[in-house]
Amino acid sequence: MSYFKNISQGIKTTWKGMSLSIRYFIQARKSRKKEAVTDANYFSDANRTFTVQYPHEQIPIPDHGRYQLHNEIDDCIVCDKCAKVCPVDCIEIEPIRSPEVLGQTSDGTPLRIHAAKFDIDMSKCCFCGLCTVVCPTECLTMTKEFDFSTTDILDHNFSFSKMTDKEITEKSKEFEDYQAAKLKAKPELPAIKKEVDVMKKPAAKPVFKPRIPKKK
Template sequence: MKQYFKNIIQTSSSLLYGLKITMRHFWQARNSRKPVGVEDKTYFEQKDGIVTLQYPFEELPVPDTGRYQLHNEIDDCIVCDKCAKVCPVNCIDIEPVRAVEEIGKTSDGTSKRIYAAKFDIDMSKCCFCGLCTVVCPTECLTMTKDYDFSVFDLKEHNFEFGDMSPELVAEKQAEFEAHQAEKEKAKAVAAAAKAESATSEEVQKPASAKATAGKGGFKPKV
């Protein structure tokens, strides 16, 4: 009987102690913790307050070196195709169209001579390795701090950065093909002129050799 009441007292004491801790947390939860990243010096000093953030109204800051959604500043892109070649999962799809002359310069002064008829990045395939941003010569391809881009349809993960219409692409392709045809024609004319000049020189050489032999006139021995 004595042990019975002792157990009741211990149980009640444990219950009251637990309620005490709960009420203390309730009292401390009147305010929320300041949303700071783990790199902040005060991160581990915040021991009291509500931990849960009211997302998306509150967000923890992400690191500057984080690997999240890819973005291409198309005005600085020279369409060198290095990012597509180094990508281990082939999530970057590029269709270049060569220009007949310089079409502009990037922010760092690099000449642009290729149009980006298509520059698509399929983030549903991306493994977030960051290799494409490393090899980019103009640093136009970067990883942003946007990490929440979940969708219901995977097609929405395909981001298009090319800003050329199909009509403009066809026009620039035809322009480049015409330019190439003119260059080939000019090369053919130059080659024909060179061949004709070489032929005329060969024809003149025997004639001049005969004239020289006639003037020298060597006499046979009798």
């Protein structure tokens, strides 16, 4: 009895799987429209096929999403907050301080630091979005570019600095000279007595002698 029962169970399960495949085969005669997730009828046409000929056809993506990072370097104050908050260390920054204000960002924030290097390695990025949250000038954003696949992983390293090697050398030397001139113009402080010299001095004698009571 168990032998024939197993055969019956196998026929039932096979028919159930085949009926499901046949039903989807019949429904595949109609295809879905290329609609965004935000559209009202996105989930109403779930029974239709949804194959697109990528990259010739693409599905609309949401405006607010976590995609490729971009830095508007002209508005960057090189505060280093994005590099510090990044959990995977995909942002590398090399700042060069300036002895004077360089200019202003689009929101009026003064610029005082050159960005000698501002690189983002998107192969390390985990798309958490923390760097865009802490940016005080909102110069670091995520664009709608999501397809940046490549055969060379080094192509995922995006550089946003506009400074040349000559400019980096000049600005570094300029700030070093400024620091040296500032230190030279600083008045010398009086020499501080060493603790060893203080310990060598004899202890001060008491100004009075203690009175010893006489024995009766």
